[in-house]
Amino acid sequence: MSNSQNIPFLDLIGLHTELEGELIPVFQKALKTAGFIGGPMVEDFENDFARFCDAKHCVGVASGTDAVLFALMAAGVRPGDVVVTVPHTFIATTEAISQSGARVAFVDIDKQTYCMDPFKLQEYLERECCLDREINRLIHRKWDAPVTAVIPVHIYGQPADMDAILELARRYNLIVIEDACQAHGAEYFSKMGNRWRKAGSMGRAAAFSFYPGKNLGACGEAGAVTTNDEAIAQKIRMLRDHGQSRKYYHEMEGYNGRLDSIQAGILHTKLRHLAEWNLKRRQAAVRYNELLSEFSAKLVLPCEPSWSRGIYHLYVVRTEKRDELQQYLTRAGIGTGVHYPVPVHLQKPYRMMGYKEGDFPVTEKVAAQVLSLPMFPALSLAQQDRVVKEIAQFARATESTPSVQPIANG
Numbered sequence: 001m002s003n004s005q006n007i008p009f010l011d012l013i014g015l016h017t018e019l020e021g022e023l024i025p026v027f028q029k030a031l032k033t034a035g036f037i038g039g040p041m042v043e044d045f046e047n048d049f050a051r052f053c054d055a056k057h058c059v060g061v062a063s064g065t066d067a068v069l070f071a072l073m074a075a076g077v078r079p080g081d082v083v084v085t086v087p088h089t090f091i092a093t094t095e096a097i098s099q100s101g102a103r104v105a106f107v108d109i110d111k112q113t114y115c116m117d118p119f120k121l122q123e124y125l126e127r128e129c130c131l132d133r134e135i136n137r138l139i140h141r142k143w144d145a146p147v148t149a150v151i152p153v154h155i156y157g158q159p160a161d162m163d164a165i166l167e168l169a170r171r172y173n174l175i176v177i178e179d180a181c182q183a184h185g186a187e188y189f190s191k192m193g194n195r196w197r198k199a200g201s202m203g204r205a206a207a208f209s210f211y212p213g214k215n216l217g218a219c220g221e222a223g224a225v226t227t228n229d230e231a232i233a234q235k236i237r238m239l240r241d242h243g244q245s246r247k248y249y250h251e252m253e254g255y256n257g258r259l260d261s262i263q264a265g266i267l268h269t270k271l272r273h274l275a276e277w278n279l280k281r282r283q284a285a286v287r288y289n290e291l292l293s294e295f296s297a298k299l300v301l302p303c304e305p306s307w308s309r310g311i312y313h314l315y316v317v318r319t320e321k322r323d324e325l326q327q328y329l330t331r332a333g334i335g336t337g338v339h340y341p342v343p344v345h346l347q348k349p350y351r352m353m354g355y356k357e358g359d360f361p362v363t364e365k366v367a368a369q370v371l372s373l374p375m376f377p378a379l380s381l382a383q384q385d386r387v388v389k390e391i392a393q394f395a396r397a398t399e400s401t402p403s404v405q406p407i408a409n410g
């Protein structure tokens with residue numbers, strides 16, 4: 001591969017060109033039947049995606065954001081409740097909490113997995129909340145509000161440490177909603193269950209996004225909730241469809257939050273490839289790890305604990321010279337991303353909650369240092385070699401700079 005060839009951060013055009021022959025019949029089928037909303041294309045995808053996630057039910061919705069919102073509402077979170085999540089996520093997680101009428105509370109992430117730190121969660125629940133034994137509910141001391149749910153985010157496709165989180169949820173009577181929007185097919189080894197469990201099968205319900213760039217992406221907006229709870233699935237089927245139990249009979253006010261059938265058909269077609277795509281991403285991640293290991297004094301590589309089989313939605317490294325490295329790679333024609341540059345607690349809409357810099361030090365440090373390298377199933381060995389070569393050149397060019405200090409893994 002010549003140096004002049006650009007390497008995209010994500011090659012969505014190549015993927016769709018390759019699948020054109022499989023995807024066009026989906027559109028043709030929808031056109032011929034005019035079955036644009038609901039119907040067998042949606043149901044077939046829902047059934048197979050539930051199976052893929054080892055969950056009993058899947059309900060297709062219009063986006064991952066709706067999936068988080070509907071999961072919270074259907075699981076029983078009410079306006080005025082407190083829902084605990086992490087500040088290292090895409091803002092949709094907290095938007096959905098606010099849209100449900102609940103209040104967002106944050107706990108910091110683990111410095112190696114970048115997911116919710118169960119010790120910080122425990123500390124938060126013990127320090128900021130007290131258990132009202134009469135009603136068996138956790139009450140937030142300062143806000144005098146019930147703390148009813150927790151949303152661990154399987155960020156970058158790596159599962160959060162679910163055993164520890166589920167145990168705390170059991171102890172404090174909390175609903176667990178997995179934000180699996182980046183984790184289609186990720187697995188977690190549960191010591192409690194002595195088996196690997198799929199993202200989307202562990203909480204009371206889980207939210208998935210099928211935004212086009214996701215490991216399983218639509219050709220537009222789409223999302224889904226998976227759950228083992230029939231009542232939750234039923235409620236979400238109504239919430240997504242204006243609260244209807246049958247046409248024009250409304251049990252409640254709901255939303256226009258349906259998954260349309262063309263997107264469902266596309267997702268169903270792509271689902272057949274997902275396991276192989278995830279495997280290719282994992283192989284690319286292993287190879288990046290090997291090739292980049294010689295720079296581990298300057299570059300913190302992704303850490304996968306023994307209980308995790310991530311699906312590398314993103315391959316994320318950390319360096320103190322993140323901005324310089326990103327600029328260098330951009331000049332070399334290599335696409336990268338920053339997920340995410342500003343932690344959610346420091347974003348404008350949450351300023352009125354009084355958060356400030358220093359409140360969540362791990363998240364803040366991670367946000368200042370993360371860089372997502374090119375990662376997609378068709379990433380070739382030559383493309384990877386070139387990414388690594390450019391990083392090596394950058395490392396050499398900055399070697400003599402005194403400010404470049406090895407980063408301890410923390």
Ligand SMILES: Cc1ncc(COP(=O)(O)O)c(C=O)c1O
Pocket residue numbers: 063064065066068089090092093153179181182208209210211222223
């Ligand atoms: C962690 C997380 N949660 C929620 C969402 C929201 O999904 P959507 O964009 O489909 O609404 C996303 C999407 O990027 C996400 O990454």
